[in-house]
Amino acid sequence: MERGVERRSTTIYLWELAWILPSIAIPVGMLVALGVTAFGAGIHLTGDQGRVDPQHVAAHPLFKEPGVVEIAPGQYEVRLTAQIWSFAPNEIRVPAGSTVHFWATSKDVIHGLLVPKHNINVMVLPGQIAHAQARFDTPGEYPIICHEYCGIAHHTMAGKIIVEERKR
Amino acid sequence: MTRSEERLAAAYVFVALVALFGGVTTGLFQALEYAGVDIYPKLDPVIRSHYHSLTYHGVLNVLVWTTFFICGLLPFLAARSFGRPLANIRLAWGTFWLMVTGLIAAAIPLAANAATVMFTFYPPLKAHWAFYLGLTLVVAGTWLVTLNLALTWRGWRAENPQGRTPLAAFMSLVTFAMWSIASVGLAAEMLFLVIPWSLGLTAGADPLLARTLFWFSGHPIVYFWLLPAYISWETLVPRQAGGRLFSDPLARTSFILFLVLSTPLGFHHQYTDPGIHQGWKLVHAFLTFAVFFPSLLTFFTVVASLESGARARGGKGWITWFGKLPWGDPSVAAQVLAMILFAGGGIGGLINASFNMNLVVHNTAYIVGHLHLTVGTAVTLTFMGITYWLVPYLAGRALWSRSLALAQVWLWFGGMVIFSPTLHELGLRGMPRRTAIGHVAYLQSDWKALLPLVGVGGVLLFISAMLYFVNLVLTATVGRGPAPAMLAFAEATSGPEYAPAFLDRWRPWIALAVALIVVAYAPTLLRLATMTSFAVPGMRVW
Numbered sequence: 001m002e003r004g005v006e007r008r009s010t011t012i013y014l015w016e017l018a019w020i021l022p023s024i025a026i027p028v029g030m031l032v033a034l035g036v037t038a039f040g041a042g043i044h045l046t047g048d049q050g051r052v053d054p055q056h057v058a059a060h061p062l063f064k065e066p067g068v069v070e071i072a073p074g075q076y077e078v079r080l081t082a083q084i085w086s087f088a089p090n091e092i093r094v095p096a097g098s099t100v101h102f103w104a105t106s107k108d109v110i111h112g113l114l115v116p117k118h119n120i121n122v123m124v125l126p127g128q129i130a131h132a133q134a135r136f137d138t139p140g141e142y143p144i145i146c147h148e149y150c151g152i153a154h155h156t157m158a159g160k161i162i163v164e165e166r167k168r
Numbered sequence: 169m170t171r172s173e174e175r176l177a178a179a180y181v182f183v184a185l186v187a188l189f190g191g192v193t194t195g196l197f198q199a200l201e202y203a204g205v206d207i208y209p210k211l212d213p214v215i216r217s218h219y220h221s222l223t224y225h226g227v228l229n230v231l232v233w234t235t236f237f238i239c240g241l242l243p244f245l246a247a248r249s250f251g252r253p254l255a256n257i258r259l260a261w262g263t264f265w266l267m268v269t270g271l272i273a274a275a276i277p278l279a280a281n282a283a284t285v286m287f288t289f290y291p292p293l294k295a296h297w298a299f300y301l302g303l304t305l306v307v308a309g310t311w312l313v314t315l316n317l318a319l320t321w322r323g324w325r326a327e328n329p330q331g332r333t334p335l336a337a338f339m340s341l342v343t344f345a346m347w348s349i350a351s352v353g354l355a356a357e358m359l360f361l362v363i364p365w366s367l368g369l370t371a372g373a374d375p376l377l378a379r380t381l382f383w384f385s386g387h388p389i390v391y392f393w394l395l396p397a398y399i400s401w402e403t404l405v406p407r408q409a410g411g412r413l414f415s416d417p418l419a420r421t422s423f424i425l426f427l428v429l430s431t432p433l434g435f436h437h438q439y440t441d442p443g444i445h446q447g448w449k450l451v452h453a454f455l456t457f458a459v460f461f462p463s464l465l466t467f468f469t470v471v472a473s474l475e476s477g478a479r480a481r482g483g484k485g486w487i488t489w490f491g492k493l494p495w496g497d498p499s500v501a502a503q504v505l506a507m508i509l510f511a512g513g514g515i516g517g518l519i520n521a522s523f524n525m526n527l528v529v530h531n532t533a534y535i536v537g538h539l540h541l542t543v544g545t546a547v548t549l550t551f552m553g554i555t556y557w558l559v560p561y562l563a564g565r566a567l568w569s570r571s572l573a574l575a576q577v578w579l580w581f582g583g584m585v586i587f588s589p590t591l592h593e594l595g596l597r598g599m600p601r602r603t604a605i606g607h608v609a610y611l612q613s614d615w616k617a618l619l620p621l622v623g624v625g626g627v628l629l630f631i632s633a634m635l636y637f638v639n640l641v642l643t644a645t646v647g648r649g650p651a652p653a654m655l656a657f658a659e660a661t662s663g664p665e666y667a668p669a670f671l672d673r674w675r676p677w678i679a680l681a682v683a684l685i686v687v688a689y690a691p692t693l694l695r696l697a698t699m700t701s702f703a704v705p706g707m708r709v710w
Contacts, residue, residue, distance in 0.1 A: 023464035027457040038524040047446040116598020121527045122440045126704045130442035143610040147531040147600035151709030155604040
C-alpha cells in the first residue's frame with residue numbers, strides 16, 4: 001500500500017481528471033449536434049399513430065382500399081398493407097418532386113418497409129399503424145423492401161416506387 | 169481455488185466452444201450465399217434453409233457462446249480475485265446442469281427447423297414451446313451465477329469489513345448484477361407472453377409489447393458480453409503486456425456507471441417501431457449517449473495501461489510505442505486487435521443510436537457489420553485471446569502452437585477488416601439484413617460488386633476459426649510442455665486505495681439503476697400492457 005501511495009502523484013490524478021472532462025464534453029457535444037441536425041432537418045420518427053385490429057385490417061378506414069391517394073398538390077398518401085410475402089399496393093407511381101406519406105400495417109407477422117436512400121425505414125407491426133414520409137425528387141425506379149425476417153420467402157417480398165418526370 | 173472450480177470453468181468453456189463451432193460454420197454458409205454460392209441444397213435436411221442456418225448462427229454465437237463462456241470465466245476470475253472459493257460449489261454445478269438442460273431443450277426444436285425465428289424470436293413468428301422454455305432456463309441459470317457471486321462476496325466482506333472489493337471480483341459482480349436487472353425484461357416476455365402463447369394457453373401475442381420487453385434486455389445483453397472483455401483488458405492484459413493498470417478508481421467508476429446506465433436505453437433499437445412516442449425515443453437516445461461516458465473512461469484506462477507496458481518494454485514516441493507491445497504473445501495480440509476493431513464498433517454504435525441517422529441504417533446490412541465488430545470481434549476475439557492462456561492452464565498442458573495461434577488471430581483481424589466494412593457499405597446502399605441476398609427479387613446494381621467480398625471475408629473468418637479449434641483440441645490432447653502458471657492480476661498505478669468507499673456499496677447503485685429504468689420504461693410499458701388486446705395469432709411461416 002505504501003508504495004502505491006508514493007506512485008500516485010498529482011500528475012496521475014490530473015491525468016484522470018483531464019480525461020474525465022472531455023469524456024463528458026464529447027457525448028454532450030454529439031448530442032447537441034444530433035439535436036440540431038435532427039430537428040433542424042425536420043427528421044421525424046414514427047410515433048404512436050393508433051392501433052388497428054390485425055384480424056380485420058380492412059375494417060379500418062385507412063386500409064379499406066390500399067393504394068395511392070393525392071391528398072393535396074404534390075402530396076401523396078400511400079395506404080399500404082404488408083402480408084406474407086407482398087405489399088399492397090406493390091407498385092406506386094408519383095411525379096418527381098412529390099412528398100409521399102406512407103401509412104402501413106401488417107396483416108400477419110412483423111414486416112419492414114425500407115426505401116433505400118430516401119429515409120423511409122419503418123417497422124410494420126400487426127396491430128400498429130406505422131408512418132413515414134419522404135420527398136422523391138429524382139425520377140427513377142426505387143425498390144420498396146421488406147427488411148424484417150418474415151418467413152421462408154422473406155427475400156421475395158418487395159415492391160417498387162416509380163418516380164415519373166413531371167409533365168410540363 | 170479448488171479443482172472442482174477449475175473443472176466447472178472448463179465445462180462451461182467447452183460448451184461455449186462447441187457452440188462457437190456451430191456458429192462460425194453456419195456463418196460460412198451465409199457469407200457464401202451472399203457471394204452467390206448456394207450450398208444449402210447440399211446441406212438438406214440438416215440445414216433446411218438460409219433462415220434455419222441464420223437462426224443457428226445467431227443463437228449459437230450471441231446467446232450460447234457468449235453466455236456460457238462468461239458464466240465459466242467470471243466466477244473463475246472472481247474466486248481468484250477474492251482469494252477464496254465460490255460460496256457454494258454444488259449450487260454452481262447445479263446451475264451449470266440447469267443451463268445445459270435448457271440448452272438441449274432449446275436445441276431440439278431448433279435442429280428440427282421448428283424454431284426458425286432468429287435469436288430475437290419476435291412474435292407472431294411462433295416456435296415450439298421448448299425453444300422458449302429452454303432459453304428461459306439458460307437465463308435463470310445466469311441469475312443463479314449472480315447469487316453464487318453475491319454469496320461469495322458476502323463471505324469475503326464478513327472477513328474484510330474495511331477493504332475494497334478486489335477489482336476483478338468487483339467487476340464480475342457488477343457485470344452479473346447489471347445483467348440480472350436487465351434480464352427481467354426477457355424473463356417477463358418469456359413467462360407472461362411467449363411461453364403461455366406457445367403452449368396454446370393464450371390466443372394471441374402482442375408483437376410490440378414483446379419487442380419492447382425483448383429490447384429491454386437486448387441492449388444491455390451487449391454490455392453483458394462486453395464487460396467481461398473489459399475485465400480482461402483492465403485486470404489481466406496490462407500485466408500480460410508488462411505494465412500496470414492505469415487507474416483502478418477509473419475502472420471501478422466506469423463499471424458502476426455501466427451498472428446504472430446499461431438498461432434504460434433499449435428504445436434506440438425501436439426508433440422505427442410504431443406505437444412508441446417520439447419523446448420517449450428521444451429520452452433513450454440521450455441515455456444512450458450517456459453510456460458513452462463510461463465507454464470513454466474504459467477506452468482511456470485500457471490504452472494508458474497498454475502504453476505503460478509498451479514503455480516498460482522500451483517503447484518511445486506518442487504513437488510508435490504501440491509496436492513495442494508483446495505482439496508475439498497470441499493472447500495479447502488477439503485482445504489488442506480486438507480493441508482496435510472495437511473502436512470502429514463503438515463509433516458505428518453511436519451512429520445507430522443517433523435519432524436521425526438510425527433511419528439510414530436500421531435493419532440493414534450495416535447493423536450486421538456493426539455486430540461483427542462488437543460481439544464478433546471485440547468480444548469473440550478477446551475471448552479467443554483469453555482461451556490462449558485459460559485452456560492450457562485448465563488442461564495442464566502448454567499451448568500446442570504459438571505461431572498457429574498468432575496466424576489465427578491475424579487472420580480473424582484481416583477477415584473482419586474485409587467482411588465488416590463491406591457489410592457497413594452495403595447497408596448504406598440499402599441492403600437489408602437477415603435476408604437471403606443471393607435470392608432476392610430486387611438485387612441492386614450497386615450491391616453486386618461488393619457481395620463477393622462478404623464471401624471472401626467470411627471464408628477467411630471461417631479458416632481462422634478452424635485453426636483456432638485445431639490448436640485448442642491439440643493443446644488439450646497432445647500438447648507437450650509444462651502447464652503455464654495462472655496469470656496474476658495487474659497492479660494499478662493509481663490503486664484501489666484511491667477508489668471512494670461509496671463505489672463499494674451495492675444498494676444505492678442498484679436502486680439508482682432501477683429508478684432510471686422505471687423512469688425510462690414504466691410509462692410506455694404500462695400503456696402497452698394495458699392497451700393490448702393480445703389479438704395476434706402465432707404463425708409458422710418457414
